Amino acid sequence: MRNVDRLTPVQFFVSTVRPTAAEFLSEVRDIRRGRLAAIVLHHMVDHAALEGYSGNDRTEMQAKIDQLRKQLVEVCPDVALIHDIADASKHAILSVPKKAARQLSTAGQVSRPPGIFAAPFGTAVFNEASWVMATLDNGTRRPLAGIVRQVLMMWEAKLFPVGPFPSQKQ
Numbered sequence: 001m002r003n004v005d006r007l008t009p010v011q012f013f014v015s016t017v018r019p020t021a022a023e024f025l026s027e028v029r030d031i032r033r034g035r036l037a038a039i040v041l042h043h044m045v046d047h048a049a050l051e052g053y054s055g056n057d058r059t060e061m062q063a064k065i066d067q068l069r070k071q072l073v074e075v076c077p078d079v080a081l082i083h084d085i086a087d088a089s090k091h092a093i094l095s096v097p098k099k100a101a102r103q104l105s106t107a108g109q110v111s112r113p114p115g116i117f118a119a120p121f122g123t124a125v126f127n128e129a130s131w132v133m134a135t136l137d138n139g140t141r142r143p144l145a146g147i148v149r150q151v152l153m154m155w156e157a158k159l160f161p162v163g164p165f166p167s168q169k170q
Contacts, residue, residue: 009048010159017044021152028145031112034132035089037148038110042086044155045069045079076154078147085110085134085144102137109135110144 007015020040024033049068050061072079081103088107104110112132132144 007047009044009051012047013044013155013159016040017155018152021148024148025145028131028143029112031110031132034144034148035085035110038082038085038144039089041082041148041151041155045072045083048158072154076150078150079154081134081136081142081147082151085147104134104136109137111135 017040020033021037024030024037027033045068046065049065053061053064055061069079069083084103088104088109110132133141134144134147135141
């Protein structure tokens with residue numbers, strides 16, 4: 001691999017992950033921001049797993065990423081759900097998994113109920129109840145904000161175990 005400047009996991013987290021997640025958490029009805037938050041949280045695993053790695057072997061790199069993801073899921077099970085949400089956002093429909101069971105199968109399972117003026121009479125919800133939701137394959141519905149918040153807090157505890165968190169101007 002050629003010698004190039006790379007972002008450290010802390011730099012990626014501070015410059016991209018935290019602000020993207022914060023934008024979504026400040027507007028939990030914005031499905032685009034929710035998907036972006038899931039995607040950058042998903043990519044955070046790659047940045048952390050490959051820190052200091054200078055090889056160019058795709059198989060070895062993927063093994064490092066898979067190993068770290070497995071460790072993180074043990075600490076924070078929502079890491080696996082973020083992985084599925086980000087993958088579904090990229091691929092639309094997820095194939096049958098080879099290693100771990102998927103919790104959702106399609107991008108459409110991350111959605112927002114229509115607001116009061118966007119749905120047929122009697123079927124809509126008030127804006128406060130129109131958060132972005134993840135509907136899992138087993139029928140469970142969870143607010144995406146809670147999932148994002150859990151994974152974000154896990155990364156903050158891992159990257160900054162003694163706090164305070166650095167500012168974005170790193």
